[in-house]
Amino acid sequence: MKKAQIGYYRRSSRLKFDSSHSTLRLVEMASQFLRSTNSRYVAGVLAALGAGSAVYTLTPQQLQAKSEVDAATIKKIEEAYAKLNGPEGAKCKSLLKKHLTKEVVEKLKTKRTKVGATLYDCIRSGVYNLDAGVGVYAPDAEAYTLFAPLFDKIIEDYHGFSPKQKQPPVDLGEGKTKEFPPLDPKGKYIKSTRIRCGRSLKGYPFNPCLTQDNYLEMEGKVKKAFSEYSDKELKGKYYPLDGMGKDTQKQLIADHFLFKEGDRHLQYANACNFWPKGRGIFHNNDKTFLIWVNEEDHMRIISMQEGSDVGAVLDRLIKGVRGIEKQVPFSRDDRLGWLTFCPTNLGSTVRASVHIALPKLAARKDFIEICEKLNLQVRGIHGEHSDSVGGVYDISNKARLGLSEYQAVKQMYDGVKKLIEMEEKQK
Numbered sequence: 001m002k003k004a005q006i007g008y009y010r011r012s013s014r015l016k017f018d019s020s021h022s023t024l025r026l027v028e029m030a031s032q033f034l035r036s037t038n039s040r041y042v043a044g045v046l047a048a049l050g051a052g053s054a055v056y057t058l059t060p061q062q063l064q065a066k067s068e069v070d071a072a073t074i075k076k077i078e079e080a081y082a083k084l085n086g087p088e089g090a091k092c093k094s095l096l097k098k099h100l101t102k103e104v105v106e107k108l109k110t111k112r113t114k115v116g117a118t119l120y121d122c123i124r125s126g127v128y129n130l131d132a133g134v135g136v137y138a139p140d141a142e143a144y145t146l147f148a149p150l151f152d153k154i155i156e157d158y159h160g161f162s163p164k165q166k167q168p169p170v171d172l173g174e175g176k177t178k179e180f181p182p183l184d185p186k187g188k189y190i191k192s193t194r195i196r197c198g199r200s201l202k203g204y205p206f207n208p209c210l211t212q213d214n215y216l217e218m219e220g221k222v223k224k225a226f227s228e229y230s231d232k233e234l235k236g237k238y239y240p241l242d243g244m245g246k247d248t249q250k251q252l253i254a255d256h257f258l259f260k261e262g263d264r265h266l267q268y269a270n271a272c273n274f275w276p277k278g279r280g281i282f283h284n285n286d287k288t289f290l291i292w293v294n295e296e297d298h299m300r301i302i303s304m305q306e307g308s309d310v311g312a313v314l315d316r317l318i319k320g321v322r323g324i325e326k327q328v329p330f331s332r333d334d335r336l337g338w339l340t341f342c343p344t345n346l347g348s349t350v351r352a353s354v355h356i357a358l359p360k361l362a363a364r365k366d367f368i369e370i371c372e373k374l375n376l377q378v379r380g381i382h383g384e385h386s387d388s389v390g391g392v393y394d395i396s397n398k399a400r401l402g403l404s405e406y407q408a409v410k411q412m413y414d415g416v417k418k419l420i421e422m423e424e425k426q427k
């Protein structure tokens with residue numbers, strides 16, 4: 001009979017897992033089983049706690065028997081609902097709070113995905129971060145369907161994408177990049193342009209369910225894929241975060257190339273387990289083509305450069321995506337398109353942005369409203385949840401789902417073009 005192996009239980013630290021079933025959740029299930037049974041396993045676990053580490057075996061049937069959601073998790077879900085709707089949550093404006101109704105809680109609190117994720121795993125980040133705009137993450141792909149009564153509402157609210165809609169077929173914009181000549185040829189407003197997309201490796205769940213072994217294995221796979229780049233422009237080197245000097249890391253972040261560390265939204269989503277293992281960045285010599293490994297998503301593929309030549313940035317991104325998808329298969333859903341950890345990034349997964357200064361327009365009280373009407377999202381210059389510095393904003397397309405990659409870039413392009421026209425007319 002096939003057996004699931006459970007390993008490395010360390011006192012005082014989280015349960016670390018290394019097995020053929022490869023999920024943190026499986027271990028939690030197993031550990032609950034061990035704790036709740038009166039059999040000899042209890043003695044075994046106690047011995048393991050004393051010894052610091054041990055290896056156990058359970059049959060899949062034994063694990064299955066305990067796969068329902070335990071009372072403690074159900075209680076946490078109910079408390080989360082109470083927190084969001086009690087005095088502490090009074091100022092919370094997240095989509096989680098809006099759509100996690102009592103009815104949704106009742107319907108979903110006893111469900112568990114095949115790899116063991118519960119509703120609590122989806123909402124944890126937004127329950128701890130009451131200032132979140134969205135507040136949910138999908139611990140694995142199945143969560144989007146199993147917990148659809150919550151995700152569908154949030155997805156519809158954020159992207160305007162109804163449960164009946166389907167992500168259109170992939171259209172990266174091949175052959176159409178000439179439609180995006182420089183937005184600001186004289187360089188009066190735009191400092192730089194960046195287009196990124198996200199990808200998840202087929203066969204792996206998202207962050208909270210990944211083990212250290214998964215991270216390292218995935219890093220190995222993508223590293224191998226980068227090494228296959230033969231294109232002169234894209235060729236580069238992979239820099240693992242584990243072992244990277246703090247100064248180098250800081251500089252890469254300050255220069256907008258590398259992801260930040262310690263994002264509390266990700267931390268409370270359990271997305272930073274085993275950090276920095278398996279995380280890193282690949283980039284070409286000019287740092288115009290970059291790939292983030294195992295931060296929020298398994299991969300973030302990025303093309304960026306100074307100035308406003310959107311077509312050139314998109315051309316390079318297309319080349320990069322086409323190159324890597326030959327090497328590693330990605331998870332795609334018929335309805336939701338490319339699958340990502342956060343529902344805001346589903347579908348095309350494209351965020352096309354410019355760093356732009358629009359002094360007259362940005363001084364208007366309705367600046368954000370103007371941008372929203374153009375389907376644009378406004379951020380500060382050090383990324384999400386940061387502030388504008390020196391009047392420079394990060395302006396991008398807001399929707400990523402329900403439109404193709406090409407259309408997502410066009411949303412940013414047309415919107416920013418309009419903003420520049422308005423800036424020039426503004427008294």
Ligand SMILES: Nc1ncnc2c1ncn2[C@@H]1O[C@H](COP(=O)(O)OP(=O)(O)OP(=O)(O)O)[C@@H](O)[C@H]1O
Nearest residue numbers: 192193194196256351353354355381382383384394
């Ligand atoms: N047009 C741009 N030019 C230069 N840097 C940019 C541009 N757009 C974004 N960046 C930089 O990219 C980094 C990552 O930004 P941020 O985290 O907001 O976005 P993201 O990578 O699209 O991911 P997410 O939406 O998941 O946060 C930041 O340092 C940010 O300043």
Ligand SMILES: NC(=[NH2+])NCCC[C@H](N)C(=O)O
Nearest residue numbers: 132133134135136265342344
């Ligand atoms: N990087 C992202 N996925 N951004 C979107 C949401 C981020 C965070 N969870 C929030 O709700 O504010």
